[in-house]
Amino acid sequence: MTERIGVYICHCGTNIAGVVDVANVSKWAGEKLADQGVVISRDYKFMCSSLGQELIQKDIKEQNLNRVVVAACSPHLHEKTFRNACKGADLNPYLCELVSIREQDSWVHTDKAAATFKAKAIVSGGVSRVVHNEELTPLKVPIHPATLVVGGGIAGIQAALEIADAGFHVYLVEREPSIGGHMAQFDKTFPTLDCSACILTPKMVDVGNHPNITLLTWSEVQKVDGYVGNFAVTIKKKPRYIKIEDCTGCGICWEKCPKKVLDTVFEAGMGNRKAVYVPFPQAVPKYPVIDDVNCTYFLKGTCKACEKFCPTNAIDFKQEAEVITVEVGNIILATGYDLFDARRIPQYGYARFANVYTNLEFERLCNAAGPTGGNIVLRDGKTVPKTVGIVHCVGSRDKNYNAYCSAICCMQGLKFAHLVHERTGAEVYNFYIDIRTPSKGYEEFYNRLLEEGTRFVRGKVAEVSDFARVPEEEGKLVIQVEDTLIGKQRRIPVDMVILSSGLQSRHDSKDVAKLFGISCSADNWFIERHPKLDPVATMTEGVFIAGCVQGPKDIPASVAQGAAAAARVLGKIQQKEIALEPVRATINADQCSGCRICNNMCPFNAILFHENEMVSEVNPALCQGCGTCIAGCPAGAISGTGFSNDQILSQIDGLLLLNILKAAVPVES
Amino acid sequence: MVDELAFNYEITNLMYASHGQPITNCLQCGTCSGTCPAVEFMDHTPRQIIGMIRADLKEEVLASNTYWTCASCFHCTVRCPADIDVADMMYALKRYSMWKGQFQAGLIGPDFSEAFVKMIVNSGRSFEPLLAATYLPRYSARDIVQEGLMATGLVLSGKMPLLPKKIKGLKKFQQMVRRIIPIGEQS
C-alpha cells in the first residue's frame, strides 16, 4: 500500500518553539518530504495534551494515515502516550515514531537557525524510518504473584507488609541474622523523639508472624534469571548452625558461650556479643547464629558449650549453606546505605582521639539498650562530658569525599544536641554549613533547640586536635573552625566530639546493581526511572527500589518509598499478565547457515540450535532485544523487530537528507 | 551572560594553571579560614575575600593585606570541599595587585617579590644576604640590629657565604626570561 504519513511538530509551549522555528519545520516537512509519503504536516502547542492526541486521531481517520511521526520530547517520556493515541484510532501503535527535538535539540542548542536545521534533519530521519516500521503486537506474559524484597530495613519491612497484607506472597531476604536495619540501632527518632525500637519492633514482629511472608535472614541473593513477571531468583542461606525447627530462642546458648566478640555491626564497635548470638533482644527471627569465624569450636575444634547446654538440642555444627530458588514476578530492592568512614578525614581525629565518636556510635551510646544503658559518658566509661561538639557534613557536601548532601545529618545533629542537653546538661555546639530542615515539624524542632540554648556555629570544622595552646585547652579536644558569621577563626575546647558521618551507597552496590540489571548513579545510588515522576521504579521492568538505596533519606521518606514500591508491585500483580515490548530478534531459517556465531553472542542464552535442521532459533520469551546477534550474523539471516536494518539504514539517509539536498546552509527561516 | 569585566572573572582568569574549581563554586563554609595558620594577621579571612571578590568589591579586596599574608602552605587548598585552589587564588591576587600597582601601603611582600625576581634574573640564583638589603629599610631600628647580629652570626658559623654565585649560562638564561616577561634587563 502507499504510505500516508502524518508529521506532528510539538511546540512544548516555548520549550521547543522558543528555539526551533516549528512552523518552518512543519511547512518544510509537508513540502520537501511529500515524495516520501508525508500527506499532512502540522505543528501544535502541546502534542501530548488530549487535544493534541485527538488532532492525530482525527487525521488518522479523515486522512486515513497509515504512519505517524511525532517530533516532540524524548521517547522515554511520551512514546507510550502517542502510540496509545494511534491505537485509539485503530492504527497499530508501532507505526508511530516519536523523535526528540527537545532534549536533543531545543534544550541543548542556542543558535535558532542551526537548531531548526537540525530539527528538520531529525524529522526527516523519523519519516524515512517510520516507512519501514511494521505492525507489531506486544508479547503477553503472565505475572507470577509472588514478590522478592531484598533488605530487611524499615523500607523493606514496610514494602513486604503492604504486599503481604494485600494477600500476596513475599520473600524477604536479609543479609544479617535479624531484620530491622539501621533503624533498630537508633535510640530516638526526630523530630518527635519517639523511641525507635517502640515503633519498629511491632512491625518486625508482624513480618516474623505473617503467613504471606517467607523470611530469609542470614541469606543473600546469588543469581537472578528471567524477566519481569517471571524471575527465578537463587538465594544462598548461610548456615546458622541452629536447627530452627527445634530452637526456642531461650537464650541459654549465648549465656553459656564463653567467647566474647567485639560487635562491629549492630553495636558499631561500642559493645561485645558472643560467638553465638542474636544481634539484639528484639531480633526477628528469634533464632541465634553461630559466627563460625570467631566460634572456639570452629577455630580449635573444642568447646561446644552451647551444644551441651541447649535444652532442645537445636545446635548443629554440621549444618551447611543451603541454596534455594524462588519464582517471583517482581523485585523490590531496599538494601540501604553504609556510613561514611570518618577515618578518611584524619584531621577530625576519629580513631586517633578516644573521645571522637561517629553518629552511629553515639546512637548506641545514648540507647537505653546500648552498652552504657543510655548513659552518655566518655570512653573511660564514667566521665560525663561538660561540653560536646557536633560536627555536621562529615564526608558530605565535600568534593574530596561525597559531593552530595546526606539529608539526615542536620536533624540528627539537632536530635543529638537535644539528647545530650537533656541527659547531661552539657553545653552543646553544632558546627554546620547550612541547617536544612525541609520536612514537616523539622523547622519547629530547630527552633526548639535554639530555645534550649544549644550553641550554633556556622562554619565547616577545619580540624580537631589535642594540642592545648592556652591553659583552658588543657586535656580537651580543640575544635578549630571559622565562625563565618563573625568572620573569625575560633578554637573551641570540648570533651566529646560527635561526627555526623554522611550516608553513602553500600560498598557492594555496583555488584548488586549488576545482579539485578539496573544502573547506578555516579555516587553508586540506584537510578530511578524518573527523578520526580517515577521515583521507585527502575529502567528495568519489574525491579523497584525503596529507601536509601535510591539516595540518602530519613525514616519517613524511606517508609513512604517502601509503601510506594509495594503499590507499584501490587498494580502489576493485579494486571495478571504484562505486555513486553515486541523488540525481538528472529532468525530466517532459510538464510541461516547454521554457523552458530550468534549462539554464544547472546548473554541470555535465548538462541538455541537445532542439530538436525542445522539452524539456530531465537526464543522470544528469553530474547531481550539487544540486537547484537543481528549485527553479528554473517549471513544477515537475523532481523530485529522495531530496530530492523531497513529502519536504521533509512533513518541514516533521512538524517543526512538535507546534506544530500546540498542544503548544508541553514534553510532560510 | 555575565559581564566579563567582573572582578571575579579577572581573578579567575589570572589563576592560569590552577586546575581547581572556579571561586564561583565557593559555598562559604569557612574551611579555608578555619584552617589558615596566618588568619589572625589578615584583615579579612580568605572566605571573606572570596565573598568580596564575588561581590566585586575590588577596591576593598586590593586594599586588604590578606593575600600578602598568605604563607602558601596550601592547607586550605587540599581541604576545600569545593575543590577551589584558595592558595593559588591568593597568588592570583598578588599578581593582580602588582600588575595594577595597587596594594596596602607598608607591605613588604610586593617589593620583596620584585627584588627576588630581579636577583634571579641577574644571577640565576637567589641569595639571602642581598635580599636583606631590599627589605631592611622597612624595619624598625631594633629589627635591623637584630637582623645584623643574626647575619653576622650566620656568616661566622659559615652558614652564609659573603658573595653571591652566578650561573654560567646566564646570557641565554636571561634571553629565555625575556621571552616571558619584559623585566630583568641587566642592571
Place this chain on the structure above:
Amino acid sequence: MKQYAYYPGCSLESLGKSYHLSAMEVSKALGVELKEIEDWNCCGATAYFPVDEFLAYTLTARNLAKAEKTGLDFVAPCSACYKNAFFTNKYIQHDADLADHINYALEVDDLHVSGTSRVRHLIDIFINDVGLEEIKTKVTNPLKDLRVAPYYGCQILRPRKEHEDVENPQYFENLLSTLGAEPVNYSSKARCCGGSLIITNRKAALDMVRILLQDAVNHDADVIATTCPMCNVNLEVYQAQVNREFGTQYAIPVMYFTQLMGLSFGIVPGHLGIGKQQVSSESMLAIAQNTK
C-alpha cells in the same frame, strides 16, 4: 649504585649547607649517587608566583629539562623546590598549551621539557628506593631515647591530593623509628612554619614558629627534625627572636633528617654540619650518642 639528577637548590649553598653536607654523607653510606644538575638555576621558591606564573614555571622547567636529558629521577632536598618542580612537571604533562609556551622560552637555551622525569623528594628516595630495611642495616648507633618531633611542613605534602595521606602521614615517623629514635606524636607536624612570611611578615611568621615550638616542647621533644632548609632555618635561626618577642625560653635543637640519619650511622657530627647551629645541639648529641 642508584643514581639521581640532584637539584640542591639555592638554600643548600648558603643557609642550608649542613643539609647538603649531611645529605651527601648519608647518600654515600647508602650507595646513592646524587649527580648535581649542571648549571641549575633558582626554582623561585614562593616569590615568583606573585610576579608572573609563566616565569615561575619556566624557571623550574629549565632545571627539569636538564634533568630529563640525563633520564634520571629529579631529586630535590628542599620541599619548596620539590613542590615547584613536582607541579610544574605535572602541569607540563597535562597542559599542552602551557608546555608550548614554556618550550618556546627554553628554545633559546637549546632545551626542551616534556615532563617525563619523575620528581622526588630526598626523603622519598631514601625511604622508598633504598628502603627502611636497608637503612636499618646501616644503623650502628641507634638514637636510643631520643625524642624526635618529625616536622613535615607544608610543601612536601601539599597541595598534592592524590598523595598518600596529606593530613596524617607516617613515613617520617617510620624512618625515625628505624634510626632507633622515638618519634613524637604531635598535632602540628604538618602545620605551616611561616617560612615564606619570615621576610615579608615577620610578626605572623614568628607567631607561627612559636606555635610549632610550643607543640614540640609540650610533647617533650629533644629535637625537631625537618625535611626542608626553609623550615629548618625558620625554626632554628629565629628561635632567639621568638623568645625575645614572646618572652619564651625555647632552646630546642632543629636537625635535618639527614643529620639524624648520619648520627645513627655513626658519622662524626662535624661531617654532618652539626655544631654550627644557633641553638646548641649539645643536649641532643648527648642523648643521640648515648654519652648522657
Place this chain on the structure above:
Amino acid sequence: MTEETKPFEPVIIGFTCNWCSYRAADMAGTARIKYAPNIRLIRLMCSGRLDPTFVFKAFAGGADAVLISGCHPGDCHYVEQNYKAMRRFHLLKRVLVQMGIEPGRLKLLWASAAEGAIFAAEINKFVEEVRALGPLNWAKPGELVSTPIMEEVTA
C-alpha cells in the same frame, strides 16, 4: 556571509544505546547543557546492535564523522554486549584507514545515564576534532595506511 568565510560545520551521526548513552543525551537536555548542533543521534537498543554497515552507510551518505556510544564497560544493560561494540570499533578503525578515511572520524564514547555533562563535553570536543580534519573527502586507497591510534574515551 559567503560559503568561503563560513567555518566548516561537520555533520556527525551518533549511535547511542537505549539505556545509558541515549539517556545521557536526555540528561544533558533536561540539565540544559549546551553543545554543538552538529550531531544527530540514532537510538539503538544496545551499542552491540551497531552493524558496521551502519557506519559505512553514514559516511557514504555524507556524514563527516560517526560517534558510537554505549554504557560503560561492565554496566551494559545486556550484560556485556558493549564489549562487542568496542571490538567492532577497533576493527572499524582499521578498515576505515584502508578505505582512506581518517580514523579520527570515528569515536567511541562510554557514557552512563548520569553523565549528561560529560556526554555534551565529549561531543563538543569531537566536533572540534572533526572541524580540524575538514570535510570528509575520500583519500585514494592506501593514502592513509598508518595504523590508527586505538583510543577510546571513557565518559
